Amino acid sequence: MYVIEKTEELSQGVKSFIVKAPRIAKKCQPGQFIILRTDEDGERIPLTIADFNRETGTITLIFQEVGCSTRQLGRLQAGQAILDVAGPLGNASHIDKFGTVVCIGGGIGVAPVYPIARAYREAGNKVVSIIGARNESLLILEKEMAAVSDILHVTTDDGSKGHKGMVIDPLKSMIAAGEKIDLVIAIGPVVMMRGVAEVTRPYGIKTIVSLNPIMVDGTGMCGGCRVSVGNTNKFACVDGPEFDAHQVDFTGLMARQRMYLEHEKEERKCGGECSCH
Numbered sequence: 001m002y003v004i005e006k007t008e009e010l011s012q013g014v015k016s017f018i019v020k021a022p023r024i025a026k027k028c029q030p031g032q033f034i035i036l037r038t039d040e041d042g043e044r045i046p047l048t049i050a051d052f053n054r055e056t057g058t059i060t061l062i063f064q065e066v067g068c069s070t071r072q073l074g075r076l077q078a079g080q081a082i083l084d085v086a087g088p089l090g091n092a093s094h095i096d097k098f099g100t101v102v103c104i105g106g107g108i109g110v111a112p113v114y115p116i117a118r119a120y121r122e123a124g125n126k127v128v129s130i131i132g133a134r135n136e137s138l139l140i141l142e143k144e145m146a147a148v149s150d151i152l153h154v155t156t157d158d159g160s161k162g163h164k165g166m167v168i169d170p171l172k173s174m175i176a177a178g179e180k181i182d183l184v185i186a187i188g189p190v191v192m193m194r195g196v197a198e199v200t201r202p203y204g205i206k207t208i209v210s211l212n213p214i215m216v217d218g219t220g221m222c223g224g225c226r227v228s229v230g231n232t233n234k235f236a237c238v239d240g241p242e243f244d245a246h247q248v249d250f251t252g253l254m255a256r257q258r259m260y261l262e263h264e265k266e267e268r269k270c271g272g273e274c275s276c277h
């Protein structure tokens with residue numbers, strides 16, 4: 001059992017849990033994730049390790065309540081426990097000194113970007129971060145991102161905070177101004193990651209995305225997280241989750257993410273209160 005030490009609501013429907021998991025905290029690296037089950041009937045939920053503390057043996061999970069399982073998770077309180085937490089899973093981000101690294105997080109994608117941006121900064125890079133959300137109330141980790149970035153741009157779709165528009169706008173401005181960019185890392189909705197890939201592609205700027213296909217076992221055995229990268233089948237759980245954005249088949253990824261849409265809608269009708277799934 002994995003005891004939840006602290007819970008916090010970061011924005012509407014987005015929660016942060018600090019969970020006691022000493023063995024995971026000891027080994028995990030930026031870019032890796034865990035798969036948890038709240039109880040014996042629970043679905044497996046992959047979540048990025050948004051932060052970790054090796055001294056206290058804790059990891060931080062930040063999640064958006066989108067469907068039954070994440071809502072069930074969100075009902076847990078500090079002092080209660082999660083049944084299983086498997087990890088760390090996936091490959092760590094390739095952290096090195098590249099020069100200027102642009103770290104882009106959209107919506108809940110800011111959570112996985114945060115430890116990566118921090119690691120790039122610690123490795124001596126100039127980190128320019130761009131974070132965005134639909135509106136100000138949905139923005140997360142602004143202070144934390146500011147602390148690990150040389151420059152932070154904030155965008156909102158409705159203009160309630162920062163630049164009115166999309167996260168790709170400050171990136172386009174940097175390119176138009178002739179700023180030297182050595183690496184871009186983008187994490188967020190698939191449509192956003194595809195947008196970033198299309199902005200950087202003509203300039204040959206190396207761009208990495210962290211993919212979130214549907215996952216089941218997280219071990220490369222079930223095939224659930226198959227993605228086409230450079231016309232080759234890859235499994236995001238063991239070959240990723242990070243991939244070269246210019247090689248990813250985003251259209252195929254979107255289609256696979258919609259595979260269980262009808263089933264998920266049915267489940268949501270019961271509000272996640274039952275154990276029918």
Ligand SMILES: Cc1cc2nc3c(=O)[nH]c(=O)nc-3n(C[C@H](O)[C@H](O)[C@H](O)COP(=O)(O)OP(=O)(O)OC[C@H]3O[C@@H](n4cnc5c(N)ncnc54)[C@H](O)[C@@H]3O)c2cc1C
Binds near residue numbers: 241
């Ligand atoms: C490597 C990885 C890291 C992730 N990190 C985070 C994170 O840090 N914070 C966060 O909020 N979310 C993260 N996600 C997404 C999160 O796992 C899904 O939102 C969650 O599983 C949805 O479950 P649900 O039953 O509440 O919603 P559902 O009603 O089942 O689905 C809602 C949406 O989530 C997608 N989804 C459902 N099950 C999965 C699954 N097993 N894997 C991936 N997507 C799924 C569906 O296609 C749908 O678009 C991550 C996913 C992956 C693969």
Ligand code: FES
Binds near residue numbers: 236
């Ligand atoms: S989750 Fe099963 S192969 Fe990746």
